[in-house]
Amino acid sequence: MQKTELKMPKMGESITEGTIINWMVKEGDSFEEGDILLEVATDKVDNEVPATAAGKMLEHKFKAQDVVPVGEVIAVLELSENVKSKKSISNSEKIAPVSPPTGEMPAGQRGTLTSKPIPSASSNSFKVNENVFISPLVDAIARKNHISYEELARISGTGKDGRLRKSDVSNYLENGRPFQFAQAVPEVSGFQVPDLKFDKGKGKIVEMDRMRQMISDHMVFSKHTSPHVTAYVEADLTEMVQWRNKNKVAFQKKYNEKLTFTPLFIECVAKAIQDFPMINSTLDGRNIIVKDEINIGMATALPSGNLIVPVVKNADKKNLNELATATNELVGKARDNKLKADETKGSTFTISNVGTFGSLMGTPIINQPEAAILATGIIKKRAEVMEREEGDTIEIRQMMYLSLSFDHRIVDGYLAGSFLRRIADYMEQFDVKKTF
Structure with a gap:
């Protein structure tokens, strides 16, 4: 290891000083080659300063918001011996920002990034980060994962003035690249949504947090990508409700787990997916991928x-106790903000229990890149005409509406209706002699 001085870099011919926005690596922390050490602002542009080699941050000479002349030593690093140059990281380091990707890629640039023009801000097909700033590190990650400049422009940045940071791209990749296949709306030709200049009124301004922005983008992307169709059926859950009411106390005593309706619903859905595997699929270009695993996502409010x-x-391979344990654990982690990234990945079909909030039914938006999503409404007592051997009777029954939104590119009405009816059948034909 060797000690190296990190100097305030020169970021333009007329730039004589820079402001340290934030130190990304604390004193005593280690870093890898390419990691961003700090963010620097000038009166013209902001920059991320990357590490030229792996090492350790020994000392900060200045703190955040300090204005430092170009060439002044701002930190002392300890770098690994395989540094290409023995010189200090100084004015010669190339850290100038990459221009926003608005046309052809500069000649000689490496990689396989596409060079399509970025759609204008008036495009309603997806959100565009007009303030996109591509640091060398972000550029390297994009090239490694074959992310085009156009796709980068759709990612919400959390850096200063909406700039993209390494964590933004990493989170985007972890979330399955929701904007990967979004298509820009042509500027000339086809219908364009007019800007009607609505009077939005006055009131309290509530800025969207990062998660709400991601949800917003994901929902718009889903509606833009998949032609949504929703089918409805009604299910008589009387036997299921009575069995749960009778056994929930004993179940909790035996397994120390609450028995909610969620694992019972998941059990029925998993069975129906086994009967109609095409529901458990994803569209990949002109190919349909029918998934081997049945992983059920549960839309959960925070x-x-x-x-x-x-x-x-693997919901189809779990018994009722295992499903109850899994659902309770995941819901608990969600409410405590302790979910790990792997626990929100890989769903092949999603259930949204809108009945939890008292809704009779819902029209859910597909959780991309899945083919369908189920909404379960509130379980409500209602007088129903029942056909009995001795004749028709009017009885109080526990009824629930089920609604299935499906991607009409993959799933047709017959398959969707048959699948939805099969779920209802499994719920209605619940085994009242079921043991646990």
Whole structure:
């Protein structure tokens, strides 16, 4: 290891000083080659200063918001011996920002990034980060994962003035690249949504947090991508409700787990998916991928009001106790903001229990890139005409509406209706002699 001085870099011919926005690596922390050490602002542009080699941050010479002349030593690093140059990181380091990707890629640039023009801000097909700033590190990550400049422009940045940071791109990749296949709306030709200049009124301004922005983008992307169709059926859950009411106390005593309706619903859905596997699919270009695993996502409301979808993996292979344990654990982690990234990945079908909030039914938006999503309404007592051997009778029954939104590119009405009816059948034909 060798000690190296990090100097305030020169970021333009007329730039004589820079302001340290934020130190990304604290004193005593280690870093890898390419990691951003700090963010620097000038009166013209903001920059991220990357590490030229792996090492350790020994000392900050200045703190955040300090204005430092170009060439002044701002930190002392300890770098690994395989540094290409023995010189200090100084004015010669190339850290100038990459221009926003608005046309062809500069000649000689490496990689496989596409060079399509970025759609204008008036495009309603997806959100565009007009203030996109592509640091060398972000550029390297994009090239490694074959992310085009156009796709980068759709990612919400959390840096100063909406600039993209490494964490933004990493989170985007972890969330399955929701904007990967979004298409820009042509500027000339086809219908354009007019800007009608609505009077939006006055009131308290509530800025969207990052999760709400991601939910917003994901929902718009889903509606833009998939032609949504929703089918409805009604299910008589009387036997299921009575069985649960009779056994929930004993179940909790035996397994120390609450027995909610969620694992019972997941059990029925998993069975129906096995009967109609095409529902458990994803569209990839002109190919349909029918998934081997049945992983059920559960749309879960957070205390903040935002929504997250933890996933019960291999739901078809779990018994009722295992499903109850998995659902309770995931919902608890969601409400405590302790979910791990892997626990929100890999869903192949999603359930949204809108009945939790008292809704009779819902028209859910598909959780991309899945083919369908189920909404379960409130279980409500109602007088129903029942056909008995001795004749028709009017009885009080526990009824619930089920609604299935499906991607009409993959799923047709016959398949969707048959699948939805099968779920209802499994719910209605619940085994009242079921043991646990």
